[in-house]
Amino acid sequence: MTPGLTDALQATILVLVAAGATMVVLVRDRVRQVLALSLYGVVLSVLFLAVQAPDVTLSEMVVGAVVLPLILLLTIRKVRGTR
Amino acid sequence: MTPGQRKRAFLVGAAGLVILLIWAVTGLPGFGAYPGPYGPAITRHAVAQTNATGVVSAINFEYRGFDTVGEEFILVAAVAGMSVVLRRLRGEKEQPAAREELPGGGPATSEAVRVAALALAGPTAVAGWWLATHAQANPSGGFQGGVLLATAFVLVYLSGEVLAFRRISPASVTEAAEALGAGGFAAVGVTAVVLGLPYLDNFLPLGSPGSPGAVTSSGTIALISFLVGVAVAAAFVLVAGELLEQRLLSSGGTTPGKG
Numbered sequence: 001m002t003p004g005l006t007d008a009l010q011a012t013i014l015v016l017v018a019a020g021a022t023m024v025v026l027v028r029d030r031v032r033q034v035l036a037l038s039l040y041g042v043v044l045s046v047l048f049l050a051v052q053a054p055d056v057t058l059s060e061m062v063v064g065a066v067v068l069p070l071i072l073l074l075t076i077r078k079v080r081g082t083r
Numbered sequence: 084m085t086p087g088q089r090k091r092a093f094l095v096g097a098a099g100l101v102i103l104l105i106w107a108v109t110g111l112p113g114f115g116a117y118p119g120p121y122g123p124a125i126t127r128h129a130v131a132q133t134n135a136t137g138v139v140s141a142i143n144f145e146y147r148g149f150d151t152v153g154e155e156f157i158l159v160a161a162v163a164g165m166s167v168v169l170r171r172l173r174g175e176k177e178q179p180a181a182r183e184e185l186p187g188g189g190p191a192t193s194e195a196v197r198v199a200a201l202a203l204a205g206p207t208a209v210a211g212w213w214l215a216t217h218a219q220a221n222p223s224g225g226f227q228g229g230v231l232l233a234t235a236f237v238l239v240y241l242s243g244e245v246l247a248f249r250r251i252s253p254a255s256v257t258e259a260a261e262a263l264g265a266g267g268f269a270a271v272g273v274t275a276v277v278l279g280l281p282y283l284d285n286f287l288p289l290g291s292p293g294s295p296g297a298v299t300s301s302g303t304i305a306l307i308s309f310l311v312g313v314a315v316a317a318a319f320v321l322v323a324g325e326l327l328e329q330r331l332l333s334s335g336g337t338t339p340g341k342g
Contacts, residue, residue, distance in 0.1 A: 051114075055139040055222045055223070058214065058224075066230070070237060071323075074329070
């Protein structure tokens with residue numbers, strides 16, 4: 001890929017990352033916020049792929065998009081259950 | 084503090100943060116312009132020295148293997164701590180009322196979710212196994228593979244097969260697997276010492292030098308990656324299992340006291 005195209009790709013994904021992070025902060029409902037966080041994890045892993053770090057992409061995908069949301073959802077469920 | 088004052092205090096802080104950030108970012112080296120000597124040296128010699136084409140794995144499990152042992156035991160300690168915090172407290176018991184619609188006590192969910200989860204469980208397990216056993220050849224590693232393997236178990240739970248989830252991952256087995264994985268990593272290091280080499284030195288045959296990145300290449304790098312995969316998969320299955328058990332528990336009306 002030509003340098004110009006690579007820059008454009010990386011810039012686009014950086015904007016998406018910023019938008020995703022803002023979305024996570026702005027969503028008020030906690031369960032939806034977790035889903036937004038999971039989506040943000042996917043976008044972040046795409047950024048790592050675009051800056052040529054496939055190892056970090058895999059880690060971010062499994063932790064940010066899968067395990068963290070899972071643990072948060074279970075915790076929210078537990079907290080609601082005790083009320 | 085009135086809302087107006089609070090907003091002004093925030094704006095002052097935000098302006099300061101923006102100034103510091105701009106200062107920091109303009110002082111960064113260019114993208115990919117690494118100033119130290121270590122990175123170029125590693126990329127030049129890693130494949131020839133270790134016979135592994137997954138150079139990140141070669142760094143994680145060989146050049147800085149000692150740091151990775153430490154990280155592995157941080158995970159073990161964290162999971163052990165979580166198991167202690169989430170243990171069944173006095174007065175807590177499994178409530179039939181907390182179990183939901185499905186026969187087996189599964190989560191209430193739609194048929195579509197259950198079918199999708201069940202269909203994904205197999206491929207996820209295969210992908211996880213592949214990642215954990217091919218760290219020497221590809222950008223992958225025991226950690227990523229282990230987490231993906233654990234996800235396959237959670238997918239079984241999501242498909243409503245709670246009893247199956249419990250049957251394939253009893254705590255006694257996952258705890259033993261975690262101990263074997265993490266302990267095996269440390270034991271690989273000690274074996275090198277017994278052979279008269281430095282701790283965690285690569286004492287296994289590296290495979291034929293003509294084919295770097297073959298599954299059988301790279302000696303202890305592949306072995307350690309697999310052991311880390313076992314330990315991480317067991318750790319996350321254990322954490323997920325503990326949390327899922329919590330879902331079915333209730334304090335039974337009494338507040339757990341000085342337990």
